[in-house]
Amino acid sequence: MTDFLNDLNSIIWSNPLVYLCLGVGVYFSIRSRFLQIRHVPEMIRVMRHGESSPDGVSSFQALMISLAGRVGTGNIAGVATAIAFGGPGALFWMWAMAFLGASTSFVECTLGQIYKTRDPLTNEYRGGPAYYFSKALAHTKAAPFFKVYGLVFAAVTVLACGLLLPSVQSNSMAIAMSQAWGIADWAVAVGVVIVLAFVIIGGVKRIATFATIVVPFMAVLYILFALVVVFTNASQIPDVLRLIFASAFGIDSVFGSVVGAAVMWGVKRGIYSNEAGQGTGPHAAAAAEVSHPAKQGFVQAFAVYVDTLFVCSATGFLIISTGAYRVFEGESADGAVIAEGGLLPGGTDVGPTFVQIGFDSMWSGAGSTFVAVSLAFFCLTTIIAYYYMAETNLRFLMGKASTIYIGPLRSTLGANLTMLLQALILVSVAIGCVSTASEAWTLGDIGVGLMAWLNIIGILILQQPAFKALRDYEKQKKEGKDPIFDPVALGIVGATFWESYGRADDTREAATLAK
Structure with a gap:
């Protein structure tokens, strides 16, 4: 089974996916006229002035939910892994992925809102890739295909986020706590399961509150x-920067053999960390209460910067400047050591221990x-x-069937399957605590890769509404307005929430005028 999973991972994370992630980022950056540079002030402004409602969270809370998913073990153990198998140059390619991925994140998260x-x-x-895949082209002959495409993405996401990815996070927690305090893996598993059970059973509002405080x-x-x-x-900073750029492009002969690995691991761990293009960000983006979808697109683009340019960079500089790194040949800890900083004891496992020794x-x-x-x-988080x-x-997969009452307690199908999902994720967390790091990361990479393949191809096809929303937002801002979204006026079909949202606003305004 281990060999099968490793082979599957190598197929999913082959060069085509790396080039696709980079290429799409370049294309969206050009098409948006590098919104990730032009609209940084607007990103910050929208984040600060967002509003919540009984049905939706604020832009800031949605950002925190998104950052809760982005800022995790990828920012600590993931950076250490990228440097170990791709050299210090992997950090440069993580930066490149963040810069380009900000535009990708804008597109997917704006679609999530629309x-x-x-x-x-x-x-x-609720929203996300499964929703925009099934709704954006529902009026065309391609509707049956994209409905199935949405169902496939939803199923993959339930598998990835409910089973494959949580184990990576809990595994890194267990390793770090064992290194720091000698706590047994099973004890970590029990503690984490108890805390998680309390939060996730509380629903999206409790999740948003928890994330807003902690993240x-x-x-x-x-x-x-x-x-x-x-x-x-x-005094080491100039040497650190030189090493990062020399390693990224093979200028340093020591790292000439790992230039390809630097790109691969930089992109792989960059996406794992900031999730641009993976399709996770649109879920949090859709939960926000905003007057225009582009607002949350800007906020989520900024989240990519926070995750990689700030948190990952801090980790990378820490590891390299203190010499708490070791670079292996062949993208495996079993390969020969081609370079090291000199601080790590022999036999140090690749992962959060690098960062702990650096501190x-x-x-x-x-x-x-x-x-x-x-x-x-x-x-x-x-x-x-x-x-x-x-x-x-899961809600998407169930559709209206989620409201059907079943069982002796007359609870809904949705409630029953939600409890089953909660149990599944808690089991996944417990298993991750007692698994090896290699097993956990392999499963996590498979989950991220499958989601990225499906989502990036999908948003390449469905990108037009996101760019219509961007142009509309920019036009209204130039006119001095607080942009309000009207999909009908823009010729965007399938945005049923916004169509009814607009009618509700008109009804409220008419009632106010009548009074």
Whole structure:
């Protein structure tokens, strides 16, 4: 089974997917006239001024749900893995993926807002790739194909976010806590399952509240502490930058043999970390209460920057500047060591331990504890976000059948399957704690890769409404308006939520005028 999963992973994460991710990022950047540069001020403004409602969360809360999914073990263990198997140059390609991926994230998250709907059980906003795949071309002859395409994506997402991806997060938590405090894996599993059960059973509002409190605090704290270590080694910064760029392009002869691996691991871990193009961001984006879909597209594009340019960069600079890295040949820890920083003891496992040893170089003992605590919060929020995405796609798969009452307790089919999903994700977390890192990451990469293939191909086909929304938003802003979305006026078909949303606004306005 292990060999089969490794072979499957190598097929999914072959060069075509890497080139597709980079190429789509370049194309969307050009078509949007590099919105990731032009609209940074607007990204920040929209994030600060968003509003919530009984049915939707604020733009900031949606950003926090999204960052909860993005900021996790990929920002710590993932960066260490990328450097170990791709050299320091992998960090450059993570930056490149973030810059280009911001435009990809805008497209997919704007589509998520355009084609969102209401949950028949909770009345909360739901959306994501499965929704826009099934709704965007529902009026065309291609409707049956894209309906099936949406169902396939939804099923893959339930599998990935409900079973494959959570184990990676819990595995890194268990490794970090064992390194810091010697806690047994099974004890970590019990503690995490108890905390997660409390949060995820509370629904999207509790998830948003939890993420809004935890994510900003831990992300800022982690970046600050990492920067303290980096600037303590300030004399190393020029050498660190030289090493990153030389390794990325094979200028340094030592890393000439891993240039291809640097691109592969930089893109792979970049997507794993910031999730641009993977199709996870649109789920959080759709939950937001905004007057125009492009607003949440901007916010989610900014989330890519926060994740990679801030958090991942802090980790990468920490590892390289302290010498807490080791680079292996053949993209495997079993390969020959071709370079190392000199700080790691022999036999150190690839993963969060690199970062813990880097912190320990300044705060002996305390560094391991800080990373373990950081990972605990990052990974918990990421698993919670995974659950939200899995639940959203489960709702899509069930459709109106979710409201059917079954069983002796007369509970709905949706409620029963939701409880089953909650149990599945808790089991996945427990298994991840006691699995090896290699097994956990292989399963996680398979989940990310499958979602990325389906989503990127899909948004290439369905991109037009997102760019119509962008142009409309820019036009209304130039006219001095707070943009309001009208899909009918833009010729966008299938945005049924926004059509009814507009009518509801007109009704309220007419009633007000009548009074």
